Amino acid sequence: MTAALTPRNVVIAVLMLLLAAVPVYAAVTANTFLVTLFTRVIILGMAATSLNLILGYGGMVSFGHAVYLGIGGYAVGILAQEGASSGFVQWPVAILVSALFALLVGALSLRTRGVYFIMITLAFAQLVYYFGVGLDRYGADDGLTIGRRSQFAGLLNLSDRTQFYYLCLALLVVTIYLIARLVNSRFGMVIQGARSNDRRMRAIGFPTFRYRLTAFVIAGAICGLAGALLANHTGFISPATMHWTRSGDLIVMVVLGGMASSFGPLIGAVALLSLEEALPVLIRVSASPMFGDAAVRMAEYWQIVLGPLFLLVVLFARGGIDGLLAGVRRG
Amino acid sequence: MADPLLEIEALTKRFGGVIASDAISLCVPKGELHAIIGPNGAGKTTLIGQLAGEIAPDGGRIRFEGRDVTALSVDRRSQLGLARSFQITSLFLDFTALDNVALAVQAHAGHSFRFWRNARREVELRTPARAALARVGLAAREDVIVSNLSHGEHRQLEIAMALATTPRMLLLDEPMAGMGPDESARMVKTLRELKRGLTILLIEHDMEAVFALADRITVLVYGRIIASGPPEAIRANAEVRQAYLGEQEDRHG
Ligand SMILES: Nc1ncnc2c1ncn2[C@@H]1O[C@H](COP(=O)(O)OP(=O)(O)OP(=O)(O)O)[C@@H](O)[C@H]1O
Ligand SMILES: [Mg+2]
Numbered sequence: 001m002t003a004a005l006t007p008r009n010v011v012i013a014v015l016m017l018l019l020a021a022v023p024v025y026a027a028v029t030a031n032t033f034l035v036t037l038f039t040r041v042i043i044l045g046m047a048a049t050s051l052n053l054i055l056g057y058g059g060m061v062s063f064g065h066a067v068y069l070g071i072g073g074y075a076v077g078i079l080a081q082e083g084a085s086s087g088f089v090q091w092p093v094a095i096l097v098s099a100l101f102a103l104l105v106g107a108l109s110l111r112t113r114g115v116y117f118i119m120i121t122l123a124f125a126q127l128v129y130y131f132g133v134g135l136d137r138y139g140a141d142d143g144l145t146i147g148r149r150s151q152f153a154g155l156l157n158l159s160d161r162t163q164f165y166y167l168c169l170a171l172l173v174v175t176i177y178l179i180a181r182l183v184n185s186r187f188g189m190v191i192q193g194a195r196s197n198d199r200r201m202r203a204i205g206f207p208t209f210r211y212r213l214t215a216f217v218i219a220g221a222i223c224g225l226a227g228a229l230l231a232n233h234t235g236f237i238s239p240a241t242m243h244w245t246r247s248g249d250l251i252v253m254v255v256l257g258g259m260a261s262s263f264g265p266l267i268g269a270v271a272l273l274s275l276e277e278a279l280p281v282l283i284r285v286s287a288s289p290m291f292g293d294a295a296v297r298m299a300e301y302w303q304i305v306l307g308p309l310f311l312l313v314v315l316f317a318r319g320g321i322d323g324l325l326a327g328v329r330r331g
Numbered sequence: 332m333a334d335p336l337l338e339i340e341a342l343t344k345r346f347g348g349v350i351a352s353d354a355i356s357l358c359v360p361k362g363e364l365h366a367i368i369g370p371n372g373a374g375k376t377t378l379i380g381q382l383a384g385e386i387a388p389d390g391g392r393i394r395f396e397g398r399d400v401t402a403l404s405v406d407r408r409s410q411l412g413l414a415r416s417f418q419i420t421s422l423f424l425d426f427t428a429l430d431n432v433a434l435a436v437q438a439h440a441g442h443s444f445r446f447w448r449n450a451r452r453e454v455e456l457r458t459p460a461r462a463a464l465a466r467v468g469l470a471a472r473e474d475v476i477v478s479n480l481s482h483g484e485h486r487q488l489e490i491a492m493a494l495a496t497t498p499r500m501l502l503l504d505e506p507m508a509g510m511g512p513d514e515s516a517r518m519v520k521t522l523r524e525l526k527r528g529l530t531i532l533l534i535e536h537d538m539e540a541v542f543a544l545a546d547r548i549t550v551l552v553y554g555r556i557i558a559s560g561p562p563e564a565i566r567a568n569a570e571v572r573q574a575y576l577g578e579q580e581d582r583h584g
Binding site: 181182184185186187188189190192193196197199200201202203204205206207208211214 | 404410422434445446448449496
């Protein structure tokens with residue numbers, strides 16, 4: 001990778017520096033809210049990055065990707081409740097079960113295209129969602145409180161906010177790097193070729209199904225790890241984590257930030273979660289001079305602003321925010 | 332007859348009431364350039380589709396190098412050395428010309444479960460890909476994104492992609508479709524060169540090109556072979572003249 005001083009690279013570098021500085025800033029100002037918010041941003045950014053592998057590079061519009069957040073989270077929660085609190089057990093289980101589930105879903109869905117593919121991935125995610133709702137032993141739809149964070153005896157203390165934050169950030173960076181390598185490898189050329197023209201791929205001799213399935217499994221496994229992180233972060237896991245609207249959020253992050261771009265999904269996660277926090281406040285503050293107390297109620301409808309914003313990006317910036325940044329250089 | 336490379340036996344395909352292939356039997360020996368001509372809707376593309384494995388025939392057999400490939404998948408047939416080009420250009424429009432051809436090379440360079448090395452920097456993929464581009468006259472255009480190439484260049488790239496799979500046999504579906512006279516002449520020259528080393532099944536509406544290139548010609552009408560033989564015999568065949576060649580002359584007339 002060349003590191004030319006383009007506006008896009010500068011923005012990404014600044015973003016990464018800011019992310020690295022969050023715990024420092026929080027310590028100086030005694031503001032833990034920012035660490036909590038950005039730990040979440042980083043974890044969901046990692047989930048979105050894994051989705052980008054299949055959605056952005058592979059053209060597979062999975063509408064059930066949050067299911068792996070749930071599977072990873074439940075792996076941690078259930079094992080913790082059953083007395084296995086070692087992260088060396090929990091995290092591999094989270095990754096493995098997610099990978100196996102992805103293998104099942106992928107094997108059954110990847111022969112279909114378009115709307116059928118979207119509906120099958122959605123249906124499988126909803127199936128697991130309702131399975132979670134029926135898990136009486138593990139809190140059913142109320143969810144499961146995780147008393148103890150994953151234990152990494154002597155190595156790491158995840159109860160330490162700062163340590164946990166930097167672990168998440170490190171895993172995110174590793175994920176972004178690995179996927180950037182992967183998409184430019186022979187394997188990556190195959191899944192991108194299959195996105196571009198699957199028929200031609202088969203005509204020139206690629207059995208594309210097995211490559212797309214492998215990508216699907218890798219994406220599920222990484223998202224399962226993100227799920228294990230998320231459960232540790234919130235100390236809680238419930239079926240709501242894998243509701244289809246959560247899968248929709250991940251898609252929004254990828255599309256908003258920029259499909260088939262290394263840092264796009266992270267940028268999308270930062271943008272979406274920041275807007276979620278900022279829009280209600282903005283609406284309240286800007287509407288209160290005119291509408292007084294009603295402004296508080298209006299702020300609850302912040303999504304009405306977010307929707308059109310997203311639409312604008314989809315319609316006018318097909319490469320998402322990252323595409324806009326890349327375009328600055330040319331324009 | 333020399334070693335048959337491709338043997339087609341009573342190949343039949345129906346689309347509802349339309350019989351697109353009506354018990355087609357054909358034998359293409361190694362080294363031959365065999366042209367298939369016939370009016371629009373005669374079933375030429377459908378025949379190629381069945382040979383390539385994209386369309387499943389309702390009956391009949393296809394043998395390639397003596398091996399029954401009737402039930403093999405598209406990618407398996409490509410691995411055996413059957414390469415097709417598409418009548419309606421089918422490329423990776425968002426990739427560069429070189430990336431397109433390099434993918435075709437990669438498909439035949441072992442499995443692609445390789446996750447680390449940058450494929451665009453692999454000499455063993457790029458060098459043969461450049462050679463294939465050079466053979467069709469696209470060497471200077473390797474870095475152009477394919478959606479920005481002209482129609483004629485798309486047609487050339489179609490051939491380069493098929494060539495890059497190091498095939499034993501080419502199935503070419505109207506390589507000159509939509510080309511201007513200069514481009515066509517160029518393509519004829521390219522095909523003449525390819526003919527030296529490869530067995531080719533050529534579908535083409537350009538009669539001048541067909542009669543200049545073909546060793547043998549088969550005429551297909553309504554899915555049925557009405558004549559098959561050397562160019563002189565086809566030119567002289569009354570039924571062919573009436574069913575097809577005459578019609579062509581009228582059209583261009
Ligand atoms: N997928 C399909 N479904 C239904 N009918 C089809 C299908 N493909 C082809 N046909 C019909 O089969 C017949 C043969 O079509 P085909 O495309 O093979 O002809 P062709 O000889 O290649 O024609 P052209 O010279 O126009 O390319 C036509 O009547 C066509 O309408
Ligand atoms: Mg045709």
